[in-house]
Amino acid sequence: MEELGFTVDDTVDITDVVCPVTFVKTKVALEELEDGQILDVHLNDGEPVQNVPRSVKDEGHRILKLTDNGDGTYELYVMKVGD
Amino acid sequence: MGFTNEQLERYSRHIILKEIGVKGQKKLLESKVLIIGAGGLGAPAALYLAAAGVGTIGIADADAVDLSNLQRQVIHTTNDIGKKKVDSAAETMRAINPDVNVKTYYDFVDSTNIMDMIADYDFIMDGTDNFPAKFLINDACVMAKKPLSHAGIIRFKGQLTTILPGEGPCYRCIFKNPPPKDAVPTCKQAGVIGAMGGVIGSLQAMEAVKYITGVGELLSGYLLTYDALKMEFHKIKLPPRGKGCAVCSDHPTITKLIDYEQAACEWHPGDK
Numbered sequence: 001m002e003e004l005g006f007t008v009d010d011t012v013d014i015t016d017v018v019c020p021v022t023f024v025k026t027k028v029a030l031e032e033l034e035d036g037q038i039l040d041v042h043l044n045d046g047e048p049v050q051n052v053p054r055s056v057k058d059e060g061h062r063i064l065k066l067t068d069n070g071d072g073t074y075e076l077y078v079m080k081v082g083d
Numbered sequence: 084m085g086f087t088n089e090q091l092e093r094y095s096r097h098i099i100l101k102e103i104g105v106k107g108q109k110k111l112l113e114s115k116v117l118i119i120g121a122g123g124l125g126a127p128a129a130l131y132l133a134a135a136g137v138g139t140i141g142i143a144d145a146d147a148v149d150l151s152n153l154q155r156q157v158i159h160t161t162n163d164i165g166k167k168k169v170d171s172a173a174e175t176m177r178a179i180n181p182d183v184n185v186k187t188y189y190d191f192v193d194s195t196n197i198m199d200m201i202a203d204y205d206f207i208m209d210g211t212d213n214f215p216a217k218f219l220i221n222d223a224c225v226m227a228k229k230p231l232s233h234a235g236i237i238r239f240k241g242q243l244t245t246i247l248p249g250e251g252p253c254y255r256c257i258f259k260n261p262p263p264k265d266a267v268p269t270c271k272q273a274g275v276i277g278a279m280g281g282v283i284g285s286l287q288a289m290e291a292v293k294y295i296t297g298v299g300e301l302l303s304g305y306l307l308t309y310d311a312l313k314m315e316f317h318k319i320k321l322p323p324r325g326k327g328c329a330v331c332s333d334h335p336t337i338t339k340l341i342d343y344e345q346a347a348c349e350w351h352p353g354d355k
Contacts, residue, residue, distance in 0.1 A: 017088075021091055024091050024095045024099060027099070027104060028086065028091065028105050031105045055099075058101075
């Protein structure tokens with residue numbers, strides 16, 4: 001894996017669900033974390049990658065990075081902001 | 084408490100809301116709401132609270148489902164005629180959401196049973212149709228310090244307020260005593276438009292959800308009135324918790340529950 005420059009605290013796979021449960025699962029995973037911790041979201045191309053980052057941002061969290069896995073999936077790295 | 088995938092999907096529209104989220108939905112699932120009266124107000128309120136995943140819903144009523152109820156009491160169906168209203172309401176709530184634990188009280192509230200009935204609940208909803216019950220519920224909630232949603236509907240009008248004992252005014256701060264017997268017509272005598280229960284009962288459910296999740300501002304200190312014919316809502320600011328209130332002031336004169344006498348929705352053929 002390439003150098004991320006940060007440590008991932010938890011991972012959630014949302015490739016097995018569709019909108020809006022994609023974001024719901026991401027929210028649930030984020031709620032388990034502390035302020036400043038980092039979540040790696042494994043998500044599909046298309047609607048999830050279009051909507052989930054935006055929704056996460058709307059909730060005040062920080063998007064650190066989005067990487068294309070080249071297989072139709074992405075990794076979205078989110079830093080939790082707030083309790 | 085973890086959510087199952089089915090719960091995540093069921094409550095997804097709540098969880099997505101920033102104000103509710105996972106924490107708010109958990110609060111709802113852990114909450115207990117008592118609905119007194121399974122009629123025009125209680126029916127829609129019970130439907131929405133069950134759907135919302137309020138973990139324990141108590142419902143109290145001593146009536147049976149009557150054909151004339153079905154024009155507005157949307158939790159009951161034609162097949163339920165003759166059943167206890169609490170049983171019919173419980174069946175519908177369980178069918179909507181198996182997460183909900185429904186407790187039924189086949190009883191009208193009075194001074195002997197209400198304190199025990201409300202003791203276990205976080206929020207009380209008054210969906211009754213008569214003044215003695217409304218004063219009794221108010222007084223009991225004040226004494227037990229239980230938050231209460233009060234509401235009333237008649238003809239094309241409805242009103243509600245939320246009572247937070249010790250914080251805002253109570254029903255008796257606004258209306259000191261029940262009106263004289265027969266001075267005010269009941270629903271049965273006056274009629275009520277079916278959707279009025281839907282509007283006001285749903286607003287009561289909204290207040291319960293807001294209280295439980297701690298979001299927004301409650302209708303404490305305000306009376307919201309709705310006139311369907313004029314299509315007007317008015318939010319009327321109430322005076323602060325009255326120094327002189329007989330039940331909720333710091334020196335109450337009413338310290339025991341009162342069973343007022345009044346024919347509640349009693350109408351006999353031949354009455355005017």
